[in-house]
Amino acid sequence: MKIIIPMAGRGSRLRPHTLTIPKPLLPVSGKPIVQRIVEDLAEALDEPVEEVAFVIGDFGAEAEAQLQEIAAKVGAKCSIYTQDIPHGPGHAILCAKPSLSGNCIVAFADTLFKANFSFDPKEDGIIWCQKVEDPSSFGVVKTDENNVITEFVEKSPTFVSDLAIVGLYYVRDGERLRDTLQHMVDNDIRDKGEFQITTALELLKNNGVKFRSAQIEEWLDCGNKDNVVATNRRMLQLKQDKEKLVADSVTLDNAVIIPPCFIGENTVIRNSVVGPHVSLGHNSTVEQSVISDAVIQNDTVVRHANLSHSMLGNKVDYEGNKSEISIGDYSEYK
Known part of the structure; x- marks a missing residue:
């Protein structure tokens, strides 16, 4: 299993804290946000993590050394890629092109999760979701009665579904995701001016890939100061008997x-x-x-x-x- 973590965003809503430290390296209950993501996934997965690929901005040598240590702690190879110009989440994932092969989990480093991550890796794909009151600012999915996804929609101003995509994805065929993202970039297929992961997933679905939705128990946002403080509170509650x-x-x-x-x-x-x-x-x-x-x-x-x-x-x-x-x-x- 490979874990791909796009984390090149500037973290503007968390300034001044992100003026000197990338947002995913800010601590929550004593560990950087991205370390908690990697460790929680590695602990929950039924197979070892072979590689962790980080897609970063210009973070500097000290931050890259931290990422090397985070991957090493779960026994994985560390790969670091740079997204020089922000062209959207789909483009960010494609920046890790050499690592997109085989079984892959893509986890954006904006949020922490409490969920049951056990799944059958033989499935084509899993998209973790949560119901939200106002879905207009989220990518969402529509599903059938068996939780098979019938449509991916990126931030629709009109109601499509209240099942929001939380930024956590599993694909069995990383090469196929890679090739679809490359096709989007080569043909300038954008949505709202950017290369979206939802576009790639919709294209894959239309070409026979079956995605299933899975619910998370808690979605812990780290987007601004208030949310980081609240997430720190919750993570301390969850980890007090484990760490x-x-x-x-x-x-x-x-x-x-x-x-x-x-x-x-x-x-x-x-x-x-x-x-x-x-x-x-x-x-x-x-x-x-x-x-x-x-x-x-x-x-x-x-x-x-x-x-x-x-x-x-x-x-x-x-x-x-x-x-x-x-x-x-x-x-x-x-």
């Missing part, structure tokens, strides 16, 4: 941690209450503060604060009394 979330090297001095929380290595908490639902990165310090429902990254200092529903980046020096704030890397607030 070691508080490092042994944490120093507590007249301090209380209210679980579930992720507390990183060599973190110091003095005269403070941290939790519930806080991710506090490595080598950070919290003093004279009360923090809940927050994501705070590495090497950050927080003093005399009462924070909730907040995000602080790496190497932030924060001292203040705001109840909710969002600060990017290398910032000082006093």
